[in-house]
Amino acid sequence: MLWNGWGDPAKAAPLPETVTALLRDLLGVQPRSTPALRLDDVRPPAPTTAPAALRALADAVGEEHVRTDAESRVRHTRGKSTPDLLRLRAGDVTDVPQAVVLPAGHDEVLAVLRACAAHGLAVVPFGGGTSVVGGLAPQRSAFVALDLRRMNALLDLDPLSRTAVLQPGLRAPEAEALLAARGFTLGHFPQSFEWATIGGFAAARSSGQASAGYGRFDEMVLALTLATPEGTIDTGRAPRSAAGPDLRQLILGSEGAFGVITSVTVRIRPLPEVRTYEGWRFASFEEGAAALRRLAQDGPRPTVLRLSDETETLVGLAQPDAIGADPAGTDPAGGGAGCLAIAGYEGTAEDTAHRRERAAAVLADCGGTPAGTAPGERWAHGRYSAPYLRDALLDAGAFAETLETAAFWSRIPELYSAVRTALTDTLTRAGTPPLVMCHISHVYENGASLYFTVVSAQGEDPVAHWTPAKHAANEAVLAAGGTISHHHGVGTDHRDWYVREAGPLGVSALRAVKRRLDPEWLLNPGVLLPTD
């Protein structure tokens, strides 16, 4: 993973010339003049942790699994939001951990928590490090990053019940490979797939691109083990239960603030025989949204179902790999007019054929025009490439960031309009008029999520340009009845709006849980819940 960008450096691709020209002409993007900072140039302040604390950590996990070198610490500084990357690129490592600690299992996690409690160190659980909401930047200067990468085993697989017990540090491709060897899949494919971990998916209520078919990650979780400073919670003895509030749903979304998730029992499904993705064109976002709603409500449900708005379709971001290839939109698989939807089908040959045929009839009945499998294949090929594209945009001197929300269907038009307006107005006033694109990324019977991408010039200080726009978008989300996050989570970036969404008494109840499980407020202080 790039220390100051996304993913595998070998996968980085420069922007096509047409895109660079578009950025310059449309948004006034200027090439960066300063050379990029190298990792070696970044000098975090020396750790201030007492030797006794480091010894206690070494006792917990073994000396070789406590790392205090600069590179390890810088690589565990913040997450992957655009402000995170911009700050790192500027050499700002104020949120650097004191040390990186790598436990091998549940008991070692408990031992680390005890050592940290004894020495007043905060703890930030660290999976893939892919948070885009400030989930790895606690409000405490002295903290350790608890990197879970050594906890990367498939602990159990029950083919009859179709369940698997996974350790939290498994990255999604590793988990899929272990399951595939037994003929199964989890079916969780978020954009962060290549790097994010099972524990992170659970802690932040992730949702994947195939959620229409496989469900959200929180719907896949059947049981959890949580290590806390006060001991262990093991929960989940049946798919569903009436034995009290669902403790699983209290741990899911707790973002490391209640404890460290040390195992996750998930629902698994047989590997699909067939995977087919195809494109559909709609005259407008409204028309396309109505079609998606009809499939979500009355079926048949595709496995993947998403719809880009006019701008995103025109730019080609519906299929990131194709961006700039066909700006005129003459190729039906490229950009072009109207709105592009992607419908995908995974499963047995018989089931996918039947669903696809019936869904096609519904989509056509709703005004859709089939665009064939080419856009679907391009989308599938580029489904994880948007974060690489962001790196290229940042390198080219542009600013690019995403945000997302969800609401009930009847609120979607207002939510869409309000967030676009907030972003456009705020950034235009700041002198960096943006391109705002959107797609419906996940559908439900009763509502949908909206995923926005913003591209603009960086301006003098890109973080200072972005912050008011992001705040205005957050305000627009709440005012239009949306949730502050559909699948990115709360972290520190959304916390103040989350507190308003959940309400003072709801937040206070969660704080009571935190006090019980983490009385010294060591776990991710300031992430999710305010510290006071």
Add this chain to the structure above:
Amino acid sequence: MLWNGWGDPAKAAPLPETVTALLRDLLGVQPRSTPALRLDDVRPPAPTTAPAALRALADAVGEEHVRTDAESRVRHTRGKSTPDLLRLRAGDVTDVPQAVVLPAGHDEVLAVLRACAAHGLAVVPFGGGTSVVGGLAPQRSAFVALDLRRMNALLDLDPLSRTAVLQPGLRAPEAEALLAARGFTLGHFPQSFEWATIGGFAAARSSGQASAGYGRFDEMVLALTLATPEGTIDTGRAPRSAAGPDLRQLILGSEGAFGVITSVTVRIRPLPEVRTYEGWRFASFEEGAAALRRLAQDGPRPTVLRLSDETETLVGLAQPDAIGADPAGTDPAGGGAGCLAIAGYEGTAEDTAHRRERAAAVLADCGGTPAGTAPGERWAHGRYSAPYLRDALLDAGAFAETLETAAFWSRIPELYSAVRTALTDTLTRAGTPPLVMCHISHVYENGASLYFTVVSAQGEDPVAHWTPAKHAANEAVLAAGGTISHHHGVGTDHRDWYVREAGPLGVSALRAVKRRLDPEWLLNPGVLLPTD
């Protein structure tokens, strides 16, 4: 509702002579010799509540909505478990409330909670009064029953989002009628349907007979309002969210211990065009369970899917209305050999036909023999009649009770065997050998629920005979990896086992929530969570 039994007295039916003979010959059931107690004969102790407290309650809801007459109080004493009914029939009203208070809305509920806090009165939220787990018997002598029947409105219906906002005191048939007038259904049809309320469904995580198609009640809930002594929680702005732990799932299953649910936003669906139920025969429970598992895992999913074991099939309880009609099992729609499954399909004509045809192929492939629609229709006709049958059995001097659990599929055989053995051994040792019947009542991809019915002679003291058997069944459930309740809830009856299932730290976290929302522990003290 009968004060000492179930439901509408007009629907009571005496047992067929064949059943009475069977009870006598097989189980040694003796007709009761003592005449039944009448409601007028039951004399609860006079309320000890101070006049100032009653005045405060009258100030909150109006004088005419504070009832202290004996009949109102007796009618709000405990719920509808067999021990509850037997105690009432014996004139035992030790759990009688001081008063019955009927608020008209959220603000009045808050006012009642304030009044109760000021005067040290506990509060038991009361919907349909159908708890079968001691959920209405708090561990405090001075409490009021908060009857929510006046809060029975459909507050809003959003046809586009397919959501409806319901007040908690709506009984299920009332809610269905209000929705049906607009072309919608909730699709929640538990055995308690005729009497239970929306608030109770939410508070106790109810699951209906059509859960394979419509989902459990907790899956239908999109938003909730909770009135607590410390204020209000409003939660749910989107179908799904990554904004922290799911507060809805903390309120669902809280059984009145965290607050009073004052509105519930639910997912609704169009009224089905077609409802078809049919029977399938399997050679054994194991074979039938494998068929249900295959449909639950690979589809197509019927709307209703259940399977009676050999004993329940033989007795005819798979279709309660048919009991005794055909003890020899010569009528394929009656009792008989093997195991009877019911598969039901609700939806559009096209969708139900397609699902039914494909499911039939799967069921046949799994060894099933079609038994036609007659058993399905009988099941549907008698789907709410088992509690009436229990009254008739109690009247005839027999003991009858039910219990239920759930687990992952691979644990189901062990769970089935362990609970049967526990019940049979304990009651046999007590001199009242039982008939133990079971059916799979709800199916999931990863597991299923088991619903047991026990019939025996009453013995000297039926509650004393039953208690050790119930405790042995609870122990067997936990030992075999099941949950202490799949859809009845915890109440006071399951609390000690629930505490072991959730674990000390999990329970402690929930107690921290309770302390925050209900610092004086006024709400259902001792229900769900232990008081110390």
